[in-house]
Amino acid sequence: xxxxIAETLxxxxxxxxxxxxxxxxxxxxxxxxxxxxxxxxxTFIGIVSCFFLFMAIVNYKTNFYGESRLLPVSLVTITxxxxxxxxxxxxxxxxxxxxxxxxxxxxxxxxxxxxxxxVEGGFPPVEEKKTWDSMSPQQLADEGEKxxxxxxxxxxxxxxxxxxQCPLCHAFHAGMxxxxxxxxxxxxxxxxxxxxxxxxxxxxxSKREYEVKEAFAGSGTAENSQxxxxxxxxxxxxxxxxxxxxKGTNDKQSPMPAIHKPPISLSLQELAAVDTWMYVREGxxxxxxxxxxxxxxxxxxxxxxxxxxxxKPAGATSLMADGSEPVDQIFAKAQCVSCHTIxxxxxxxxxxxxxxxxxxxxxxxxKDPTYKGTAxxxxxxxxxxxxxxxxxxVKPFPDNTMPxxxxxxxxxxxxxxxxxxxSQVKAGAPPPKIS
Numbered sequence: 188x189x190x191x192i193a194e195t196l197x198x199x200x201x202x203x204x205x206x207x208x209x210x211x212x213x214x215x216x217x218x219x220x221x222x223x224x225x226x227x228x229x230t231f232i233g234i235v236s237c238f239f240l241f242m243a244i245v246n247y248k249t250n251f252y253g254e255s256r257l258l259p260v261s262l263v264t265i266t267x268x269x270x271x272x273x274x275x276x277x278x279x280x281x282x283x284x285x286x287x288x289x290x291x292x293x294x295x296x297x298x299x300x301x302x303x304x305x306v307e308g309g310f311p312p313v314e315e316k317k318t319w320d321s322m323s324p325q326q327l328a329d330e331g332e333k334x335x336x337x338x339x340x341x342x343x344x345x346x347x348x349x350x351x352q353c354p355l356c357h358a359f360h361a362g363m364x365x366x367x368x369x370x371x372x373x374x375x376x377x378x379x380x381x382x383x384x385x386x387x388x389x390x391x392x393s394k395r396e397y398e399v400k401e402a403f404a405g406s407g408t409a410e411n412s413q414x415x416x417x418x419x420x421x422x423x424x425x426x427x428x429x430x431x432x433x434k435g436t437n438d439k440q441s442p443m444p445a446i447h448k449p450p451i452s453l454s455l456q457e458l459a460a461v462d463t464w465m466y467v468r469e470g471x472x473x474x475x476x477x478x479x480x481x482x483x484x485x486x487x488x489x490x491x492x493x494x495x496x497x498x499k500p501a502g503a504t505s506l507m508a509d510g511s512e513p514v515d516q517i518f519a520k521a522q523c524v525s526c527h528t529i530x531x532x533x534x535x536x537x538x539x540x541x542x543x544x545x546x547x548x549x550x551x552x553x554k555d556p557t558y559k560g561t562a563x564x565x566x567x568x569x570x571x572x573x574x575x576x577x578x579x580x581v582k583p584f585p586d587n588t589m590p591x592x593x594x595x596x597x598x599x600x601x602x603x604x605x606x607x608x609x610s611q612v613k614a615g616a617p618p619p620k621i622s
Contacts, residue, residue, distance in 0.1 A: 319456040324463055324473055331464030334457050335359075342468070346591045351461060352451055352507070355522050355590055356443065367525060367539055368443060369428050375466050375473075378412030387426050398440040399424040402486035413474050416462055417482040420446050434538045442525045442537065447483075450507070450520035452493045455483045507593075510600020514608045515621050517601045521593060529609075531618025540589060541581040545569050546613035552579055569606045573597075 242264070322330070329339045336342050337349035348354045356368035363370060381387055388394040389408050392401045401407065402422035409415040418425055423441035432438030446453050453461070459479040466473035473479070484492075508517040515532050518524055528542040529535035541548075549565035552558055560578035562568035571578050574594035580586045597605075611619040 319459070320476055322476070324467055327460045327463040327473075327476060328467035329464075330457075331460035331462070332468075334453065334461055335464065348590060348592050348596065350451070351446065351453060351457075352522060353461075356525065368431055371465065373469070374416060375412060375469065375471050378409075378415040381415050381426065381428075382409060382412070384426075392425075395425065396439065397424055397427055398436070401425065403488050403491075406486050413462070413479060414482045414485060416465070417458070417479075418486045420458060421483065421486040433536070444519075444522075444525075447487055447491065447493055450516070454493050455480050455487070458483055506598050506601070507596045508598065508601040510598040510602075510604060512601070513621055514604045517597070517604055521597060521601075526589070530612050531608075531621065539584075541584060543609055544612050544614045545609040546611055546616075548614070549610075552581070555579070566606050566610055569609050570602065573602060573605065 319327070332339050332342055334349050334351045335353045336344070336347040338347070341347040342359060346354075353359075353371075358370040359372060360370075361372055382389050386396065387408070389410075392408050399422055402418060402425060408425075409418045423443035423445060424439075427438045427441045429438055431441070433440045433442050444451065447455075447458065459476055462479050463473045463476070474482075508520045510517075512520070518529060518532050518535060523529065523543075524532060524535040524537060526537040526539040527535060528537060530542075530544065545565060545568070549562075549568040553560075553562055553565075553568055558579050560568065560571050560575070562571045568579075574591075576589040576591060577586055594602075608619060608621075
């Protein structure tokens with residue numbers, strides 16, 4: 188910039204020197220006083236014009252590649268200067284006016300272009316691949332909340348549910364009681380109490396009275412609170428909290444599936460993120476990421492460890508079922524089997540919700556005077572009971588037990604398969620075949 192100005196000023200002084208010489212020449216050679224005055228005035232106009240022209244060139248060259256919007260000022264200055272010179276240098280008037288008009292057009296176009304919002308070109312920024320072990324505890328906790336509830340800050344939203352599907356059964360806040368599973372508030376500190384329970388049989392799994400003695404042969408039992416959390420996720424029936432077992436098993440079997448297996452299939456990294464959120468949200472410093480992963484490795488054999496999908500971000504909230512699965516798998520993925528008895532569906536022995544014999548009961552419920560829904564046929568009623576379960580609540584079951592998210596978490600194809608199957612389930616009749 189400094190060199191540019193210096194060169195320009197040097198050229199300006201040279202031009203001024205030439206004009207000064209011309210002025211002296213006019214003063215010496217012209218004898219007519221009036222003509223001499225006109226020559227002096229023209230010389231002055233020429234000197235001033237040269238000064239403005241050179242300053243305009245400096246400004247133009249300086250701002251041509253910059254972010255400044257002063258570029259049109261140079262063109263306007265040149266335009267005005269050429270028109271002024273055309274007034275006094277009549278022998279060059281035509282050429283100066285043509286040049287001035289050209290600069291006027293250029294100044295208009297340049298000014299309009301600079302007035303428009305400027306967008307910087309270039310390639311989009313390269314996204315850095317996120318690695319689990321490089322995240323801070325808060326970042327891991329955020330990923331855990333996405334996995335549980337489908338997004339950061341959604342843990343208090345009614346019906347919020349993520350890939351882990353935990354809110355289908357568990358409550359997470361004080362004063363909320365779950366009929367299907369324990370409230371998980373205080374779990375990081377409550378784990379030690381579980382280990383001290385004689386029914387847990389810490390260190391001696393063979394003495395356990397539960398359906399499953401160990402997560403796998405030789406895995407043993409948890410030695411600390413974090414290992415208890417890991418074991419409860421990997422082997423829910425290794426220890427069942429009193430009152431939350433499958434009905435009729437005397438709390439020997441848990442209705443909860445192992446969440447590292449289908450249909451949920453959380454990876455060890457995702458499980459570590461979920462646990463980290465459990466600690467962080469209660470203001471407790473979580474164990475290091477590597478330590479949490481190691482606690483899961485104790486209870487999940489390497490062959491059973493699901494891999495983290497590299498093309499999906501952590502906490503991705505995909506559909507529970509996309510409709511390509513057989514109907515029994517759709518029921519399992521949506522956890523319907525944990526709450527309902529569904530004839531013909533393996534493992535569907537739940538008692539938290541009504542028995543699903545909709546081929547018989549749907550038409551009866553539509554005719555119930557207390558029915559306030561809009562369905563006109565059994566198929567419409569079944570669909571309504573899935574997407575809006577509060578439209579009609581079967582007695583004596585309480586309202587708001589069934590989540591209201593299945594309309595968003597099941598594809599249209601999956602919903603149709605459920606409706607088609609349940610429409611054929613009739614009381615006292617053999618269940619339909621699973622296609």
